[in-house]
Amino acid sequence: MAVLSIRDMSFKGKLLLYAASVTGTALVLCCIAVMAAEWIGLRRELPRHLATQAEMVGMNASAALTFDDREAAEELLRGLKADQGIILACVCSRDTTVFAKYVRPGSEDATEEPVEAGGHRFSGNRLHLRRAIVLDGEEIGSVYLQRDLRDFYGDLKRLAVILAVSMLVALAGGTAVSARVLRVLTRPVTELAKAAQAVARNNDYSVRAVKYSTDELGTLTGTFNDMISQIEQHDDALRESHNTLEQQVFERTAMLAQRTRQQASVAGLGQDALSGVELTELCDRACILVAETLEVEYAKILELLPSGDALLLRAGVGWSEGLVRHAVVDAELDSQAGYTLIFGEPVVVEDLRLETRFAGPALLRDHDVVSGMSVVIAGQDGPWGVVGAHARSRKSFGKEDIDFVQAVANVLAGAIAGRVAKDTLARANEELETRVTERTAELSRAKQAAESANQAKSEFLANMSHEIRTPLHGILSFARFGKDKALKASPEKLLDYFQKIDASGQRLLVLLSDILDLAKMESGSMRYEFKSTDLRAVLRSVQNEFQSLLADRNIRVDFAEPDGELRVTLDENRMAQVVRNLLSNAAKFSPDGGTVRVDVHMDDEGVRVSIRDHGMGVPEDELEAVFDKFVQSSTTRTGAGGTGLGLSICREIVESHEGRIWCENHPDGGAMFYVELPPTMQCASATTQIEALGRTPADQSEPSAPRELAETVRHDG
Amino acid sequence: MVAVASAWLTLTPAVCAQQIDEAKALRVKAAYLYNFAKFIGWPSDAFEDEETPFVIGVLGDDPFGRSLDTTVKAKKIGRRPVAIQRLRWSRQADRAKLEDCHVLYISDSERHRLGEIFAMLEDHPVLLVADTPDFASGGGMIGFVLEEQRIIFEINREALEQAELRASAKLLKLAKIVRPKSRRTGE
Numbered sequence: 001m002a003v004l005s006i007r008d009m010s011f012k013g014k015l016l017l018y019a020a021s022v023t024g025t026a027l028v029l030c031c032i033a034v035m036a037a038e039w040i041g042l043r044r045e046l047p048r049h050l051a052t053q054a055e056m057v058g059m060n061a062s063a064a065l066t067f068d069d070r071e072a073a074e075e076l077l078r079g080l081k082a083d084q085g086i087i088l089a090c091v092c093s094r095d096t097t098v099f100a101k102y103v104r105p106g107s108e109d110a111t112e113e114p115v116e117a118g119g120h121r122f123s124g125n126r127l128h129l130r131r132a133i134v135l136d137g138e139e140i141g142s143v144y145l146q147r148d149l150r151d152f153y154g155d156l157k158r159l160a161v162i163l164a165v166s167m168l169v170a171l172a173g174g175t176a177v178s179a180r181v182l183r184v185l186t187r188p189v190t191e192l193a194k195a196a197q198a199v200a201r202n203n204d205y206s207v208r209a210v211k212y213s214t215d216e217l218g219t220l221t222g223t224f225n226d227m228i229s230q231i232e233q234h235d236d237a238l239r240e241s242h243n244t245l246e247q248q249v250f251e252r253t254a255m256l257a258q259r260t261r262q263q264a265s266v267a268g269l270g271q272d273a274l275s276g277v278e279l280t281e282l283c284d285r286a287c288i289l290v291a292e293t294l295e296v297e298y299a300k301i302l303e304l305l306p307s308g309d310a311l312l313l314r315a316g317v318g319w320s321e322g323l324v325r326h327a328v329v330d331a332e333l334d335s336q337a338g339y340t341l342i343f344g345e346p347v348v349v350e351d352l353r354l355e356t357r358f359a360g361p362a363l364l365r366d367h368d369v370v371s372g373m374s375v376v377i378a379g380q381d382g383p384w385g386v387v388g389a390h391a392r393s394r395k396s397f398g399k400e401d402i403d404f405v406q407a408v409a410n411v412l413a414g415a416i417a418g419r420v421a422k423d424t425l426a427r428a429n430e431e432l433e434t435r436v437t438e439r440t441a442e443l444s445r446a447k448q449a450a451e452s453a454n455q456a457k458s459e460f461l462a463n464m465s466h467e468i469r470t471p472l473h474g475i476l477s478f479a480r481f482g483k484d485k486a487l488k489a490s491p492e493k494l495l496d497y498f499q500k501i502d503a504s505g506q507r508l509l510v511l512l513s514d515i516l517d518l519a520k521m522e523s524g525s526m527r528y529e530f531k532s533t534d535l536r537a538v539l540r541s542v543q544n545e546f547q548s549l550l551a552d553r554n555i556r557v558d559f560a561e562p563d564g565e566l567r568v569t570l571d572e573n574r575m576a577q578v579v580r581n582l583l584s585n586a587a588k589f590s591p592d593g594g595t596v597r598v599d600v601h602m603d604d605e606g607v608r609v610s611i612r613d614h615g616m617g618v619p620e621d622e623l624e625a626v627f628d629k630f631v632q633s634s635t636t637r638t639g640a641g642g643t644g645l646g647l648s649i650c651r652e653i654v655e656s657h658e659g660r661i662w663c664e665n666h667p668d669g670g671a672m673f674y675v676e677l678p679p680t681m682q683c684a685s686a687t688t689q690i691e692a693l694g695r696t697p698a699d700q701s702e703p704s705a706p707r708e709l710a711e712t713v714r715h716d717g
Numbered sequence: 718m719v720a721v722a723s724a725w726l727t728l729t730p731a732v733c734a735q736q737i738d739e740a741k742a743l744r745v746k747a748a749y750l751y752n753f754a755k756f757i758g759w760p761s762d763a764f765e766d767e768e769t770p771f772v773i774g775v776l777g778d779d780p781f782g783r784s785l786d787t788t789v790k791a792k793k794i795g796r797r798p799v800a801i802q803r804l805r806w807s808r809q810a811d812r813a814k815l816e817d818c819h820v821l822y823i824s825d826s827e828r829h830r831l832g833e834i835f836a837m838l839e840d841h842p843v844l845l846v847a848d849t850p851d852f853a854s855g856g857g858m859i860g861f862v863l864e865e866q867r868i869i870f871e872i873n874r875e876a877l878e879q880a881e882l883r884a885s886a887k888l889l890k891l892a893k894i895v896r897p898k899s900r901r902t903g904e
Contacts, residue, residue: 063887066752072891136755136794 589615777824
């Protein structure tokens with residue numbers, strides 16, 4: 001608290017306290033020093049003084065002691081009465097026995113205390129001292145003195161009181177003098193503080209502190225005054241800048257309001273564009289908007305013509321009659337529009353007459369244009385055109401103005417892009433429609449194909465049922481004949497019946513076999529057993545088979561057997577089936593007594609077997625169709641008969657051998673069927689080939705029951 | 718001997734008064750003879766040099782006996798040894814030595830020739846001491862007197878001054894100062 005209160009004291013108070021404390025401390029120290037010096041001095045001086053007295057007494061008492069004159073000694077001692085401090089004095093003989101004694105009246109209680117000769121001792125308020133009495137070099141006794149120190153202490157006390165009083169007086173005087181001196185020191189400070197307070201309280205910077213001297217305080221006051229002046233100046237400057245700022249804010253607000261208006265206009269234009277206003281109308285409105293908003297005489301929209309070297313005045317305001325939609329400006333660096341277009345950035349012209357970037361925009365010069373600006377309208381692939389605003393008087397365009405015109409240009413660009421997008425959409429629609437039509441046609445074709453295929457199948461099925469029914473009907477009929485007439489008919493007749501039943505059965509079996517084979521091939525489960533085989537043997541075996549079969553029709557199979565083996569990798573049974581089929585076909589179309597010619601040719605490219613008959617041949621348009629399933633040559637239908645599956649099966653088998661089968665008409669008449677097989681292929685690779693064709697090992701190892709049955713039946717037959 | 722003297726000095730006056738006898742009185746007197754030397758100043762020509770013995774002479778019948786010798790034995794006055802000389806007037810040689818004494822005790826036996834002695838030693842710095850009554854006032858210098866059982870001494874300051882001997886104020890203060898009755902007694 002004390003520290004606080006000192007801290008809060010006035011500057012003057014603090015200085016005064018400081019001076020007083022320094023003076024006080026110095027005085028106290030001085031007093032202590034004086035007292036100490038006095039004390040030490042007296043303590044040293046007293047024994048010396050007392051010793052002198054003792055020595056005098058001793059000297060005087062020597063004779064009395066020598067001659068045993070007690071009275072004389074006592075009288076001598078009584079001489080000490082003058083010194084009021086001495087309360088006990090003794091003259092002692094050599095063995096310290098008291099010879100003569102003096103006691104100050106009133107101090108009878110004082111007793112002698114032992115002190116060695118030549119020494120002294122302080123005890124309480126007393127000083128004891130003993131000095132030897134020496135006579136002619138011989139110690140004959142001693143003098144003992146005892147002094148009361150109370151007077152000495154009393155003196156010290158008095159001194160202390162005097163010092164204390166003096167000190168207080170000095171302190172008071174010193175403080176008084178300090179106060180006077182300090183007033184000189186603190187007055188400028190107080191004045192300064194007052195001035196500062198006045199400034200702070202009233203914000204009155206005209207206040208100045210009075211300067212009393214030229215010392216540091218004077219300098220401080222001067223500096224303070226200077227500082228206040230500066231603050232005053234700064235205050236004025238601040239006020240001024242505040243006013244300027246307000247003005248700027250006002251201007252800025254007005255600008256923002258204008259900006260808002262411009263944005264509203266652009267938004268309106270955008271609205272128009274969205275609501276589908278025609279581009280021309282939109283351009284006209286944009287020009288009016290630009291001219292009104294920027295308060296310029298001319299506004300224009302130029303469109304880059306497809307040629308790319310000229311701009312058409314698409315819309316405008318203020319231009320001479322007949323120019324809008326007709327005038328053309330060069331898309332070169334000469335014109336402002338061209339310049340803008342090429343550089344792709346907004347161009348502002350302060351004064352066209354001083355312009356150096358482009359040479360001579362005739363349109364602008366004709367209309368006495370002075371200032372102007374132009375921005376690019378972006379298009380799909382590069383600039384679409386230019387928007388421009390021009391004034392006849394000098395006018396400067398700010399960033400806001402550029403932004404505004406750019407916004408208008410962007411709205412237009414958006415509208416244009418929208419129109420382009422619409423066109424693109426229409427084109428895409430058209431394309432799509434075409435494609436749909438095409439697809440529909442395709443589908444209808446496919447449908448027709450499917451329908452015709454279905455038709456063929458139905459026909460085939462009808463044919464098939466007829467074909468199956470025919471031999472079955474034969475079998476049943478002759479069997480019934482046999483049963484009815486078994487007892488009546490002749491054995492020849494019965495044999496004939498059986499033969500007929502057998503023939504019909506055979507035919508039915510072949511038919512069913514073919515159907516089964518085809519079904520198997522179609523489902524991909526036909527099993528082939530490829531191995532290196534002599535093709536001649538196969539041909540010869542089938543030839544022999546047919547030789548006897550065709551003997552009744554007198555048809556001859558002529559096989560031009562080559563020399564040596566014809567090693568070909570093939571499935572012997574299947575290839576035999578092919579040859580059998582072709583021979584059977586050839587025989588079927590050969591007239592009785594005709595010849596079927598079989599030729600074999602072999603070279604590096606493979607082996608080719610040709611079988612020629614001398615029948616009516618195959619109509620040209622059916623040369624390929626005969627190999628189709630369920631299709632029979634028109635000639636076959638007319639008379640020859642058959643399942644219509646044989647050639648289909650042949651083609652399946654040959655193609656499974658990676659071979660080729662086709663039909664030609666011989667120039668000399670008759671049909672020629674060719675089978676071409678590739679050169680010898682390895683069994684292993686053949687098997688791999690089959691697997692590659694999608695037949696699983698299970699398909700190969702597990703022959704289907706119908707096929708087995710058919711084989712068995714045929715062999716039995 | 719000092720111890721004996723000291724022992725005596727410590728005696729209370731009452732004891733002293735009762736027990737004082739001739740022998741003790743003689744011992745005190747012997748000590749006094751020696752102690753006078755400390756309180757009397759001799760002229761410088763009384764000694765040849767600083768170490769010249771201090772001579773105490775006894776003229777006539779010696780009453781002290783050995784006690785005087787024991788008193789001064791091994792004592793010195795300043796740097797001077799103390800010598801005792803016993804002299805006889807009858808011997809011519811002894812008479813000649815009288816002048817060389819510094820302190821001369823004149824025994825009571827010589828009281829009848831005091832005039833002669835005084836005359837002989839006139840102007841010589843010899844301290845004359847005797848037991849004889851009225852010795853000091855009769856022309857001597859220091860005379861022992863028994864007073865109230867105490868031995869005190871009378872001093873004749875004129876005689877001392879005549880012999881150029883200076884008595885210490887301290888000594889004078891203790892002594893009984895007497896004036897000479899006459900300059901010389903002719904007895």
